Amino acid sequence: MVDADQTFVIVGGGLAGAKAAETLRAEGFNGRVILIGDERDQPYERPPLSKGYLVGKEERDSVFVHDAAWYAAHDIELHLGQPVTAIDRDGRTVRLGDGTTIRYDKLLLATGAEPRRLDIPGTGLAGVHHLRRLAHADRLRHVLAALGRDNGHLVIAGAGWIGLEVAAAARGYGAEVTVVEPEPTPLHRVIGPELGQLFADLHAEHGVRFRFNTRLTEITGQDGMVLAVRTDNGEEHPAHEVLAAIGAAPRTALAETSGLALVDRAHGGGVAVDASLRTSDPDIYAAGDVAAVHHPLLDIRLRVEHWANALNGGPAAARAMLGQEVSYDRIPYFFSDQYDLGMEYSGWAPPGTYDQVVLRGDVGKREFIAFWLKDRMVLAGMNVNVWDVTDAIQKLIRSGAQVDPDALGAPSVPLDSLV
Structure with a gap:
């Protein structure tokens, strides 16, 4: 039986939010648990979007954290396809896009991140893609298959993890792939030049063409469709589709408008939280991609955009919301599969x-x-x-x-x- 005297609200329908809801119930919380997501799909995991699901090895249903029946069975109230537009910290309410307000006793922000956009001419053409949401992966999966059938060209802006994993998937379908990267090696800001060259060699062996120390300056088209890309060294490359994989930005708009402490973008951005994942408001917590945690072991403020952080951060925040002692000191961890x-x-x-x-x-x-x-x-x-x-x-x-x-x-x- 749910006790309506206490209401915990979770904003964000990803892995961190779903795991927080699961943990609240597992730890014996019997108040209302309301999970709000702005996508219509129930909470899902993001790694398959650029790995197993994208390459066609996993079915769509495999990405979901829980099946739809689980939420009802555990008295988790889902509000899907409904953005939160404002937080009233004094009144302890959140307002939804349809004007509905929901009261909270504790609030968890698990709003994640959004793909950074290319700021160049031509990004409005059909055939310019991002990969962050399940709907993006649904579309891109069909696009890659079509490129493979038609010997089409995919240009990827960015040789980070998403760019490289999509490059591998595209080559698996038989598409032609060119990657444009401003750094001298792939993954330069993550693993440095010593190991970055390993990934350059791996992809080159599979037919991927790299243009390092280079940026896209324009996407050209015809009849509203992508035709080619131009780079800052004066080159032009044929392209039927373009993927912008230049990183992600934490979704901090709600936190900012409600006056929560943020971290400067130059230092990684995000919502500032302590080791218990508590924000500058004692009744509001943050977890996952959006949270910039003061890491007690590394003694730095760190924002991590990877699966393990959502998997472990959501439950840690849930326990802190219940008043348990929490010191979130997980070692950052991520994984990748390419060829x-x-x-x-x-x-x-x-x-x-x-x-x-x-x-x-x-x-x-x-x-x-x-x-x-x-x-x-x-x-x-x-x-x-x-x-x-x-x-x-x-x-x-x-x-x-x-x-x-x-x-x-x-x-x-x-x-x-x-x-």
């Missing part, structure tokens, strides 16, 4: 934060682990086609211990022995 390469990355080591990269295994066969070190301490590790080592890598990071780089790079030395 026959599978990888997992743990930690945080963008260029400029490390002074050494140690490789363990056979890089030529793409079966190895890379470690990023600072003063002989492991900041991050990436295992490529090597499995069941994530726990050991994360223990190394969490320990803060100085390690012998030679031992770290020697496959004969067990990782657990270095902690």
Whole structure:
């Protein structure tokens, strides 16, 4: 029986929001739980949108966090296809797009992020795509299949994770692919030049053409359709479709208009939260892509846009909303699948934060682990086609211990022995 005396509202219909709702019930909360999402689909996971579902290996229903019946069975009130337009912090209410107001005792913002837009001529042409939502993946899946049938060209702006995963999917369908990237290597701001070249070589072997140190300046068309792209070095490339994969921006508009503390975009943006995922308002929490957490282990404010952060952050916020002691110190983690390469990355080591990269295994066969070190301490590790080592890598990071780089790079030395 639901007790209407307390109402917890969750704004955001993604993995973080769904897992928060699940955790509230699992922890025994018997008040009202209202989950509001601006998409018409029930909450789903985003990795399949650029991986299994996009490449045709998974069915559409596999992306959903729970089936539709689960929400009713657990007394979770779903408001789908309905945006929240305002938060009244004094009155502790949220207003929906249709004018309805809903009272809350605790509020969780799990509004996620939205794709950054290309600011160049031609983005209004049919055939310019983004990939963030299930509807985007539905459309792009058909587009890639058609390009493969017709020997069509896809131009991708951006060689980050989404850009590379879509490139791999497109080549799997048989489409021609050109990737335009302003940095000198793929994933340059995430894993640096030392490992970025590995991904450039991988995709080149599968027929992807790269244009590095280059930006799109214009998308040209005919009869409203994409025809080609132009770049800042004066080149023109044929294109039937264009994907903008230049990153995502946290959806902070609600937090901003309600006066919650935010983080400057230059430092990653997002809603500022403490280690318990509480915002500057004690009754409002934030989790997932939108939350910039003061990480108690790394001692930095960090906003992470990956699946594991939503999976774990939503439940952590739910427990904090229930008054439990929470210190959200998960090591950032993400994974990717491209062709026959599978990888997992743990930690945080963008260029400029490390002074050494140690490789363990056979890089030529793409079966190895890379470690990023600072003063002989492991900041991050990436295992490529090597499995069941994530726990050991994360223990190394969490320990803060100085390690012998030679031992770290020697496959004969067990990782657990270095902690």
